[in-house]
Amino acid sequence: MTNVFDxxxxxxxxxxxxxxxxxxxxxxxxLDEQGLSVVEFEVLTRLARSPGNQLRMxxxxxxxxLSTSGVTRVVxxxxxxxxxxxxxxxxxxRSSFAVVTAVGMQRLDETLPGHLRIIEQWFTGQxxxxxxAALLDGLxxxxxxxxxxxxxxxxxxxxxxxxxxxxxxxxx
Amino acid sequence: MTNVFDxxxxxxxxxxxxxxxxxxxxxxxxLDEQGLSVVEFEVLTRLARSPGNQLRMxxxxxxxxLSTSGVTRVVxxxxxxxxxxxxxxxxxxRSSFAVVTAVGMQRLDETLPGHLRIIEQWFTGQxxxxxxAALLDGLxxxxxxxxxxxxxxxxxxxxxxxxxxxxxxxxx
DNA sequence: GCCCAACGACTGCCTGAGCAACTATAGCCA
DNA sequence: TGGCTATAGTTGCTCAGGCAGTCGTTGGGC
Numbered sequence: 001m002t003n004v005f006d007x008x009x010x011x012x013x014x015x016x017x018x019x020x021x022x023x024x025x026x027x028x029x030x031l032d033e034q035g036l037s038v039v040e041f042e043v044l045t046r047l048a049r050s051p052g053n054q055l056r057m058x059x060x061x062x063x064x065x066l067s068t069s070g071v072t073r074v075v076x077x078x079x080x081x082x083x084x085x086x087x088x089x090x091x092x093x094r095s096s097f098a099v100v101t102a103v104g105m106q107r108l109d110e111t112l113p114g115h116l117r118i119i120e121q122w123f124t125g126q127x128x129x130x131x132x133a134a135l136l137d138g139l140x141x142x143x144x145x146x147x148x149x150x151x152x153x154x155x156x157x158x159x160x161x162x163x164x165x166x167x168x169x170x171x172x
Numbered sequence: 173m174t175n176v177f178d179x180x181x182x183x184x185x186x187x188x189x190x191x192x193x194x195x196x197x198x199x200x201x202x203l204d205e206q207g208l209s210v211v212e213f214e215v216l217t218r219l220a221r222s223p224g225n226q227l228r229m230x231x232x233x234x235x236x237x238l239s240t241s242g243v244t245r246v247v248x249x250x251x252x253x254x255x256x257x258x259x260x261x262x263x264x265x266r267s268s269f270a271v272v273t274a275v276g277m278q279r280l281d282e283t284l285p286g287h288l289r290i291i292e293q294w295f296t297g298q299x300x301x302x303x304x305a306a307l308l309d310g311l312x313x314x315x316x317x318x319x320x321x322x323x324x325x326x327x328x329x330x331x332x333x334x335x336x337x338x339x340x341x342x343x344x
Numbered sequence: 345g346c347c348c349a350a351c352g353a354c355t356g357c358c359t360g361a362g363c364a365a366c367t368a369t370a371g372c373c374a
Numbered sequence: 375t376g377g378c379t380a381t382a383g384t385t386g387c388t389c390a391g392g393c394a395g396t397c398g399t400t401g402g403g404c
Contacts, residue, residue, distance in 0.1 A: 004284060005217060005220070005221040007288065008296070009288050009291040009292060009295070009296050010217075010288070010291070011308075012291070012295060012296055012304070012308055012311075013195070013291055013295065015308060015311040015312055015315055016188075016191065016192060016195070016295075016311060017192070018315045018318075019188065019311050019314050019315050019318060020188060020189070020192045021237055022314075022315065022318030022319065023185065023188070023314075023318060026318065045177060045182075048177070049177040065193060112176060116179060116181050116182070119181040119182070119184065119185055120181060122314070122317055122318050123181070123184060123185065123188075123314055123318075124180070124181050124184055126313050126314050126317045127310055127313060127314070131306070131309070131310050131313070132184070132310065134303070134306035134307065134310060135306065135307055135310030135311065135314075136183075136184055136187060137303070138299055138303050138304065138306060138307030138310075139184075139187040139188060139191050139307065140187055141298050141299060141303070142191050142194075142195075142294070142295055142298050142299070142307075143187055143190045143191050143194065145294055145298045146190075146191060146194030146195060146198065146294050146295075147194065
């Protein structure tokens with residue numbers, strides 16, 4: 001067992017991945033009970049936190065882990081299920097908005113408390129405030145370095161992004 | 173912006189996810205240059221760190237994020253590409269081992285240094301040792317709680333579990 | 345005003361992965 | 375020994391999502 005795989009760097013990544021996988025599984029299980037996938041939940045939250053409960057398709061893609069075609073399809077499904085609708089953009093006929101419907105908002109309201117409870121139970125509640133703060137501080141610094149701006153993966157270099165003042169601290 | 177989405181719990185999960193996504197994108201980009209997917213790399217490392225550079229299909233599935241059918245298919249592809257082979261299990265004719273070939277080991281050797289460099293560059297190297305230790309400690313505690321059951325138990329703090337003689341200390 | 349490059353959304357095609365069904369083997373128990 | 379159940383691996387089916395190509399729209403240069 002003297003191999004390179006005990007390298008602390010590998011271990012560090014392994015931990016991060018295991019935590020991610022573990023939490024994701026919990027989230028998926030809970031969301032599934034509400035008839036939502038993880039992606040749909042993310043779409044719903046991104047829209048719900050935006051002015052007018054809406055975003056242009058492209059902006060939605062930029063805020064999620066999806067490509068624009070992925071967004072098209074997820075919005076298709078969610079529109080079919082009544083969770084949101086498309087609305088034409090008055091100022092640019094190429095664009096359209098995805099807007100959360102009343103049903104969608106209600107579904108989100110039903111889902112959020114349980115979601116927060118699970119986060120509390122399995123993540124934030126596992127650590128005392130100081131340890132949690134240290135963890136989040138570390139994550140934040142790595143996040144800032146790795147610059148998740150290019151979530152879509154179009155260009156992973158993305159040296160500079162436009163207005164990140166918008167909601168740096170608020171991003172999910 | 174007075175909505176629930178600024179809840180620190182949401183923010184915490186958001187950070188974790190952004191870090192995960194950011195690192196994954198870097199890894200994928202680097203591995204892609206070597207003609208490996210993230211999953212294939214994981215399979216290769218899991219096997220390479222196991223005794224005899226081999227694991228039974230089921231054990232491999234348990235150690236990765238894949239289902240058994242997923243493992244079947246990854247191993248199909250990697251066998252086709254010459255990175256590994258199947259070997260019959262002498263003691264149980266239902267089982268078969270996936271074994272890393274010389275080509276597979278070589279590919280891994282070519283890939284690992286760059287991989288470690290990227291981890292260092294974007295993750296561990298972003299923090300001073302103390303902050304990194306705090307981060308990892310927090311992650312470890314959450315990991316232990318969320319218990320990624322599939323890959324359960326490690327030397328860390330694991331109270332005690334049954335038979336993980338397979339390769340307990342080897343997990344990522 | 346006209347042209348053309350850039351852009352937003354959508355679609356065809358393909359890959360990767362999970363679930364469930366299936367086959368073969370193992371091990372138990374009467 | 376014969377049968378029953380559990381297990382290992384594979385395969386059919388389905389679906390989500392990415393890439394690249396398409397279509398309509400926009401806006402800048404002339």
